Amino acid sequence: MRVLVTGGAGYIGSHVVRQLLARESEVVVVDDLVTGDERRIPGVPVVRADLADTAEMPRLVRALDGVDAVIHFAARKRVDESVLRPEWYYRQNVGGMANLLSAMESAGVDAMVFSSSAAVYGTSEGASIPESAPTEPISPYGQTKLIGERMLTDVAAARAFRSASLRYFNVAGAGSPELGDTAVLNLVPMVFEKLDAGKSPVIFGDDYPTPDGTCIRDYIHVSDLAAAHVAALDAIVEGRIEGNRAYNIGTGAGSSVREMMSAIAEASGIRIEPRIAPRRDGDAAVVVADPSRARDELGWSATRGLRDIVMSAWRSHELLVAGAHG
Numbered sequence: 001m002r003v004l005v006t007g008g009a010g011y012i013g014s015h016v017v018r019q020l021l022a023r024e025s026e027v028v029v030v031d032d033l034v035t036g037d038e039r040r041i042p043g044v045p046v047v048r049a050d051l052a053d054t055a056e057m058p059r060l061v062r063a064l065d066g067v068d069a070v071i072h073f074a075a076r077k078r079v080d081e082s083v084l085r086p087e088w089y090y091r092q093n094v095g096g097m098a099n100l101l102s103a104m105e106s107a108g109v110d111a112m113v114f115s116s117s118a119a120v121y122g123t124s125e126g127a128s129i130p131e132s133a134p135t136e137p138i139s140p141y142g143q144t145k146l147i148g149e150r151m152l153t154d155v156a157a158a159r160a161f162r163s164a165s166l167r168y169f170n171v172a173g174a175g176s177p178e179l180g181d182t183a184v185l186n187l188v189p190m191v192f193e194k195l196d197a198g199k200s201p202v203i204f205g206d207d208y209p210t211p212d213g214t215c216i217r218d219y220i221h222v223s224d225l226a227a228a229h230v231a232a233l234d235a236i237v238e239g240r241i242e243g244n245r246a247y248n249i250g251t252g253a254g255s256s257v258r259e260m261m262s263a264i265a266e267a268s269g270i271r272i273e274p275r276i277a278p279r280r281d282g283d284a285a286v287v288v289a290d291p292s293r294a295r296d297e298l299g300w301s302a303t304r305g306l307r308d309i310v311m312s313a314w315r316s317h318e319l320l321v322a323g324a325h326g
């Protein structure tokens, strides 16, 4: 099978590229390398192009020649930045998707796995959020993901086209140390950054209606997430998915911020004394996936727990710090 992976030089994309190569798929990557790094995927052909740039369309169509399916990761992902620069986010993420879909139509490629996000649920909360929960994103970033899903639904209604939109919950960890997340946007890298600076990590609110008072989230190991893409790809190619189908990708089990900090203390050997700050606006108490659709329809379930996630993230962080000082 030949697969074109957009954003394949990024954190999640590179994990998927490696899993595809391990099962002998042919891979071509399209990436503008703004946040990605080609060294994560040695030997893989990379077409360096910004998907949002319509002038790049002919190159994109050529890259799609002979491709069976696309896995589409390329997107900007900073929620805070999307609030400040919504026009640019829509141009990048929605414009990029429109260009990609047009190029796929020209090249006759009719299958896609799309990186969506639990951000499409907005303020929905609970210990078992199903795909049927209301989708009301609260940031332009979340909107771009929901619009992406709707574009896929519309394209699938117009022509023979099948896709899976994977709604990721909280992604962390590393499949191998050199593939870690270098962005400091999520809880695990944020705690590491504080520890590096010799500062106390912050807990925003310890008076939530949860057992230890801190927020609960569903943390998914990036290698499990990568495996979900491969499972979705197979389901599409084998004709088991009709139209565009959304799947929650999480473990179905939640961990609190305090539990996460204890796991980080254990992995790093560093004593952590968090500072308690007031709640942040918009943080729900509990956000955990109901992942049963992915289990039933894709045959996929997460296999790694919090310890694996945190240990692998810490090893990767140590490598990054050693590189910065070496």
Ligand SMILES: NC(=O)c1ccc[n+]([C@@H]2O[C@H](COP(=O)([O-])OP(=O)(O)OC[C@H]3O[C@@H](n4cnc5c(N)ncnc54)[C@H](O)[C@@H]3O)[C@@H](O)[C@H]2O)c1
Binding pocket: 006, 007, 008, 009, 010, 011, 012, 013, 030, 031, 032, 033, 034, 035, 036, 037, 049, 050, 051, 052, 072, 073, 074, 075, 076, 077, 092, 096, 115, 116, 117, 118, 168, 169, 170, 171, 186
């Ligand atoms: N990391 C998370 O916690 C998380 C959660 C939910 C959804 N997602 C989604 O997963 C996808 C991958 O995220 P990631 O964490 O690997 O981020 P990342 O920044 O490491 O990877 C994104 C990759 O896409 C490339 N890219 C971005 N915009 C592009 C464009 N216009 N044209 C060409 N290349 C472009 C970047 O250079 C990078 O290699 C994104 O779509 C993101 O929105 C991530």
